[in-house]
């Protein structure tokens with residue numbers, strides 16, 4: 611078992627183990643009630659969790675982004691109210707990033723903050739959404755617009771739960787792992803090499819190692835800059851263009867797929883600004899394509915629209931004032947920012963990821 615410590619808001623451990631027995635007794639004892647939030651796809655896992663005899667309230671929510679809505683949150687608040695949840699009770703999230711996001715926000719908002727535990731079951735949830743204390747739901751005006759910073763008291767990752775995850779969702783999670791390989795000094799890019807998605811999935815110790823490396827990078831960054839005043843922005847490598855693609859394609863592709871194209875885009879931009887070599891841009895393409903991620907807009911419905919992508923980037927919350935600001939690499943493991951970039955420069959990077 612590996613343990614990674616996060617010291618953001620409070621100190622907590624991310625436990626990564628290939629054979630977790632489902633025992634939550636150490637966290638559940640001394641509580642009167644535990645609420646467990648999960649989507650229908652995770653129902654079979656619920657009986658495997660041990661709560662040491664504490665009363666458990668099961669709260670099933672709709673799958674995916676539909677579950678991250680104000681109406682679902684209202685339902686969850688009502689259930690906590692009906693069941694008399696107090697500040698000393700506990701919320702447990704079991705599911706992908708959508709579930710840890712809403713359950714974390716439920717915990718942040720109930721009685722101004724109660725304890726919660728994240729048990730992520732997707733790769734994106736394990737390496738990204740469950741670590742770092744960002745919680746939230748979607749608004750009709752946009753994704754993740756309503757939220758709070760509220761760290762869990764513990765994160766438990768059992769990579770063996772990924773066996774049932776689709777290849778597409780696994781690859782989308784790998785995009786965030788690869789991002790950590792580019793923005794920080796670690797062994798991620800060597801661990802991936804030129805391996806295919808299948809060969810990575812079949813090698814459970816490699817998967818465990820990749821998760822540990824990515825979680826270590828995320829934990830390090832959020833521990834230094836919990837509320838994203840500057841350093842934490844590096845976790846958004848590839849996300850400015852990625853978010854624009856998601857929006858323009860009306861969220862028809864996975865977040866990780868959009869981030870994959872976004873990383874190639876910003877690598878091209880960095881190369882055009884003389885920050886990195888064309889070989890490093892090619893390395894982005896090779897590693898991302900190697901695990902089956904898209905590296906161009908070609909096949910993405912509705913995304914081939916420069917004006918719409920440009921407007922979406924200008925509105926992205928990582929932009930400051932009226933200028934577009936992007937996280938870029940100066941070398942592997944070192945980030946910089948490209949600020950006040952002209953539309954012409956952005957458009958020429960876009961043209962390099964069109965096909």
Ligand SMILES: NC(=O)c1ccc[n+]([C@@H]2O[C@H](COP(=O)([O-])OP(=O)(O)OC[C@H]3O[C@@H](n4cnc5c(N)ncnc54)[C@H](O)[C@@H]3O)[C@@H](O)[C@H]2O)c1
Nearest residue numbers: 651674706707708709731732734735738739744771774775
């Ligand atoms: N808070 C953060 O810092 C942060 C960071 C990154 C992403 N996110 C959020 O995370 C969400 C994306 O997360 P996601 O990709 O996990 O999406 P998701 O939660 O929608 O899960 C993807 C699909 O996988 C299914 N699934 C989950 N675990 C499974 C398993 N073990 N086997 C089979 N199927 C399984 C789910 O039911 C769902 O259909 C987005 O809403 C994003 O905004 C948050």
